[in-house]
Amino acid sequence: MAHQWGMVIDLDRCTGCEACVVACHAENNISTVGEDQARRSRAKHWIRVERYYEGEFPDVQVKFMPVLCQQCDAAPCEPVCPTFASYHTSEGLNGQIYNRCIGTRYCANACPYVVRYFNFFNPVWDKPLNLQLNPDVSVREVGVMEKCTFCVQRIKAGEIKAEAEKRELKDGEIQPACVQSCAPRAMVFGDLNDPESEVSRLANSGRATKLLAELGTRPKVTYLQRDAWHGHENA
Amino acid sequence: MATKTPEQITEDLMRPMWGLSGRYVLAVAFLAGVVVAALCAFMWQVYAGLGVSGLRTPVFWGFYITDFVFWIGLSHAGTLISAILRLANATWRRPVTRCAEVITVFALSIGATFPIIHLGRPWLAFWLFPYPSERGLWPNIRSPLLWDFFAINTYLISSVTFLLLPMIPDFALIRDRANGWKQKVYGALSLGWTGTPRQWHRLETAMHIMAIAVIPVAVSVHSIVSWDFAMAPVPMWHSTIFAPYFVAGAIFSGIAALILAMALLRKFLHLEDYLLPIHFENLGKLLLVMSLLWFYFVFAERLTAWYGNETGEMPVFWTTQHGTYAGLFWLMVFCNFLIPVPILAIKKFRTILGTALASFTVVIGMWLERFLIIVPSLSHKYLTYSWGTYRPTWVEITITAGTFCAMALLYMIFSKVVPLISIWELKAGLHAAPHTPRVVVEPSEAGAD
Amino acid sequence: MATPYAIYGLFPTPETAERGFNALDRAGVSPSRIIVMASEPFDEYAFSKMDHATPMPYIAALGGIVGGVGGFFLARLTQEAYPIITGGMPLLAAWPTGIVTYELTMLGAVITTIVTLLVTTKLPNWKSKLYDHEVSHGKILIGVIEPSSAMRAEIENRLRGAGAVKVKITGGQS
Numbered sequence: 056m057a058h059q060w061g062m063v064i065d066l067d068r069c070t071g072c073e074a075c076v077v078a079c080h081a082e083n084n085i086s087t088v089g090e091d092q093a094r095r096s097r098a099k100h101w102i103r104v105e106r107y108y109e110g111e112f113p114d115v116q117v118k119f120m121p122v123l124c125q126q127c128d129a130a131p132c133e134p135v136c137p138t139f140a141s142y143h144t145s146e147g148l149n150g151q152i153y154n155r156c157i158g159t160r161y162c163a164n165a166c167p168y169v170v171r172y173f174n175f176f177n178p179v180w181d182k183p184l185n186l187q188l189n190p191d192v193s194v195r196e197v198g199v200m201e202k203c204t205f206c207v208q209r210i211k212a213g214e215i216k217a218e219a220e221k222r223e224l225k226d227g228e229i230q231p232a233c234v235q236s237c238a239p240r241a242m243v244f245g246d247l248n249d250p251e252s253e254v255s256r257l258a259n260s261g262r263a264t265k266l267l268a269e270l271g272t273r274p275k276v277t278y279l280q281r282d283a284w285h286g287h288e289n290a
Numbered sequence: 291m292a293t294k295t296p297e298q299i300t301e302d303l304m305r306p307m308w309g310l311s312g313r314y315v316l317a318v319a320f321l322a323g324v325v326v327a328a329l330c331a332f333m334w335q336v337y338a339g340l341g342v343s344g345l346r347t348p349v350f351w352g353f354y355i356t357d358f359v360f361w362i363g364l365s366h367a368g369t370l371i372s373a374i375l376r377l378a379n380a381t382w383r384r385p386v387t388r389c390a391e392v393i394t395v396f397a398l399s400i401g402a403t404f405p406i407i408h409l410g411r412p413w414l415a416f417w418l419f420p421y422p423s424e425r426g427l428w429p430n431i432r433s434p435l436l437w438d439f440f441a442i443n444t445y446l447i448s449s450v451t452f453l454l455l456p457m458i459p460d461f462a463l464i465r466d467r468a469n470g471w472k473q474k475v476y477g478a479l480s481l482g483w484t485g486t487p488r489q490w491h492r493l494e495t496a497m498h499i500m501a502i503a504v505i506p507v508a509v510s511v512h513s514i515v516s517w518d519f520a521m522a523p524v525p526m527w528h529s530t531i532f533a534p535y536f537v538a539g540a541i542f543s544g545i546a547a548l549i550l551a552m553a554l555l556r557k558f559l560h561l562e563d564y565l566l567p568i569h570f571e572n573l574g575k576l577l578l579v580m581s582l583l584w585f586y587f588v589f590a591e592r593l594t595a596w597y598g599n600e601t602g603e604m605p606v607f608w609t610t611q612h613g614t615y616a617g618l619f620w621l622m623v624f625c626n627f628l629i630p631v632p633i634l635a636i637k638k639f640r641t642i643l644g645t646a647l648a649s650f651t652v653v654i655g656m657w658l659e660r661f662l663i664i665v666p667s668l669s670h671k672y673l674t675y676s677w678g679t680y681r682p683t684w685v686e687i688t689i690t691a692g693t694f695c696a697m698a699l700l701y702m703i704f705s706k707v708v709p710l711i712s713i714w715e716l717k718a719g720l721h722a723a724p725h726t727p728r729v730v731v732e733p734s735e736a737g738a739d
Numbered sequence: 740m741a742t743p744y745a746i747y748g749l750f751p752t753p754e755t756a757e758r759g760f761n762a763l764d765r766a767g768v769s770p771s772r773i774i775v776m777a778s779e780p781f782d783e784y785a786f787s788k789m790d791h792a793t794p795m796p797y798i799a800a801l802g803g804i805v806g807g808v809g810g811f812f813l814a815r816l817t818q819e820a821y822p823i824i825t826g827g828m829p830l831l832a833a834w835p836t837g838i839v840t841y842e843l844t845m846l847g848a849v850i851t852t853i854v855t856l857l858v859t860t861k862l863p864n865w866k867s868k869l870y871d872h873e874v875s876h877g878k879i880l881i882g883v884i885e886p887s888s889a890m891r892a893e894i895e896n897r898l899r900g901a902g903a904v905k906v907k908i909t910g911g912q913s
Binding site for chain 2 (some may be wrong): 096098103105106108122135136137138139156157158159160161163164165167168172173174177198238266267272273
Binding site (some may be wrong): 295296297300420426427428429431432436437440441443444447448451455458459462463465466467477478481482483484485486487488489490491492493494495496499500503504506507510514691714717718 | 774775776777778779780781782783786787788789790793795796799810813814817818821822823825826828832835836838839841842843845846848849850852853855856857859860862863864865867869870872874875876877
């Protein structure tokens with residue numbers, strides 16, 4: 056059976072360290088945009104850690120929520136792209152083909168999670184970061200949309216390796232950069248079609264919720280949290 | 291009111307085409323300057339990237355799409371007046387049809403540039419066209435942007451036809467009065483028209499078919515434009531009311547633009563004997579109806595949102611009622627309803643100046659309405675962490691200003707090329723219902739030229 | 740193309756033109772030889788009613804059907820040619836197919852109308868020399884193409900009698 060890649064993020068473990076954000080930038084050739092552009096909300100954090108405060112001092116609780124492309128099975132970003140740049144792969148990923156993108160930004164508007172990012176300018180890497188680009192991933196030019204791909208280059212590399220070695224993929228063998236870098240091990244990645252995988256097991260736990268599930272997007276990222284949230288105030 | 295011979299009518303309506311006054315040249319130079327500035331702004335944007343605009347996460351559509359919807363909406367002027375009034379045999383429409391059709395063609399052309407202007411990679415805009423590409427890839431029919439492509443192209447071709455066909459006999463009139471290169475050009479444009487009964491009959495039949503065809507096309511165009519928003523799960527976008535709401539708003543802004551254009555033409559081209567107060571009165575009444583209809587749609591949409599009390603929608607609702615966008619929202623209500631309705635409802639105020647004033651505020655109000663549909667919703671989507679604001683930069687403001695000047699410029703150039711009142715239609719109307727306008731036809735004297 | 744041989748009168752009003760037309764009709768000139776030119780339609784008058792009913796609306800409807808069928812197949816075949824799944828929606832989605840079909844139906848009808856108009860009126864026809872500039876100054880031209888030499892004088896008299904302001908003869912002798 057074909058793989059269906061999914062992810063589980065344990066919000067009770069997330070410390071908000073943002074190692075995943077940095078790792079994602081490094082792995083996927085995402086440039087930083089500079090302080091001025093970041094203030095203008097043009098940063099391209101394919102994964103971002105949202106911070107929410109609950110309660111009044113001294114009984115304040117902080118919740119951290121890493122939000123990345125949910126690779127929805129009924130993705131609202133896919134039907135609206137006129138050039139099929141946003142589409143659904145057979146392994147359940149929402150693919151983004153940069154060469155097809157003409158930059159209408161309809162997909163970004165349609166995405167309820169606001170996880171799609173636009174290249175407002177050509178990417179620039181301050182030296183010496185330009186020496187650290189990942190050769191397995193393209194560099195997107197100005198005018199093109201981009202977003203989290205579940206590190207599809209790592210998935211493909213893992214699949215090719217397993218096929219070359221004539222074996223099945225092991226659970227946990229493929230790890231996107233964010234999952235790999237998570238110190239408290241809050242993120243788990245794997246095949247949802249494999250009932251034995253850790254991601255399938257965790258996705259069925261009693262603490263499982265999905266973000267904005269009521270919109271019918273059928274996201275493939277499951278969040279684990281023990282208590283429901285009672286109020287939303289962002290940082 | 292003066293009584294005029296048919297020859298005088300022809301002279302009057304052709305007079306604006308001859309000669310260039312200093313005032314005209316100055317106006318054209320100014321408008322062209324702004325248009326050139328807009329072009330430069332656009333080229334800068336293509337060179338540097340869309341970052342020079344005010345767009346940002348999460349407000350990915352701003353001024354450009356506002357302008358797009360606004361201009362496409364404005365283009366519904368010609369359809370309503372020409373087609374519906376034609377089919378309803380409203381004889382008072384005759385001096386008004388060409389002005390309206392011209393607005394449609396130019397507004398539509400301007401509006402149709404915005405899907406290209408707002409693209410991240412505009413040089414690839416042709417990928418929306420269904421052609422067998424070397425990649426084997428065709429456009430995505432599920433995307434409302436593709437529906438936009440088909441609808442706007444169909445409407446553009448229909449409107450241009452609707453404008454050009456009745457111009458053929460007028461081109462023939464000009465051909466017979468012009469000399470030199472003008473005669474050659476108008477001779478070519480008139481296609482060798484001679485005015486036989488067969489030609490007239492076929493032309494009028496074609497116009498009748500076009501009038502019937504263009505109304506459903508116009509309705510579908512703005513419905514499809516509205517579905518660019520309604521098909522996305524964005525709070526206060528995903529509403530079934532959008533299609534009729536937008537069509538009504540389009541007709542509303544179209545009539546306002548028409549009244550404004552007619553008022554200006556009447557003054558500057560000295561068409562006081564042809565664009566009569568009765569025309570402004572009738573159009574003013576139509577504008578009143580559309581203003582009430584607009585209010586009805588806004589009220590229905592807002593009341594439903596308020597009662598629905600949905601978590602996602604209420605922040606968008608409140609930000610326009612008494613939040614960041616409240617100032618613009620109430621200004622819009624003022625411009626679209628509170629000012630126009632008293633002016634248009636009270637007969638004493640429904641003069642040429644009154645209707646022109648009401649129309650001016652409606653044009654502003656309708657631009658604001660498009661803005662307020664797009665930006666507040668995108669600013670307040672479902673995840674509060676990702677809320678944002680939007681402020682346009684000089685690039686977007688210049689390009690927007692450029693389109694308004696382009697419209698005026700195209701109109702001014704057009705007035706020198708073609709008579710803005712359809713001469714043969716006006717005269718034909720005088721025969722059919724000689725009591726309606728106040729211009730009375732006397733037969734040209736025997737032997738007079 | 741040389742100017743065809745014709746005799747015509749220029750009438751100042753539609754009423755006089757009507758008289759001229761009826762006079763020619765009574766003289767026995769066949770309708771296919773009568774020429775009428777005017778700067779307005781004058782639909783209510785007999786001299787404008789010479790044309791037979793046109794099937795243009797039906798041709799336009801036919802054009803619409805052709806456009807619609809084309810649109811339908813465009814929408815379907817292109818999606819099947821390179822099938823890409825988007826948003827869990829079906830590959831051949833009914834509603835978008837309907838929209839594209841509708842738009843191309845209307846486009847088909849419009850283009851067919853234009854083409855039919857040009858073809859049946861034989862426009863553009865820049866070569867025809869049979870025209871009088873007085874027509875665009877309000878006169879109505881009623882005349883006969885290629886009248887037989889026997890009828891020439893008769894036609895001239897009838898046209899003048901009906902109230903023609905001018906009577907002209909164009910083209911070479913038959």
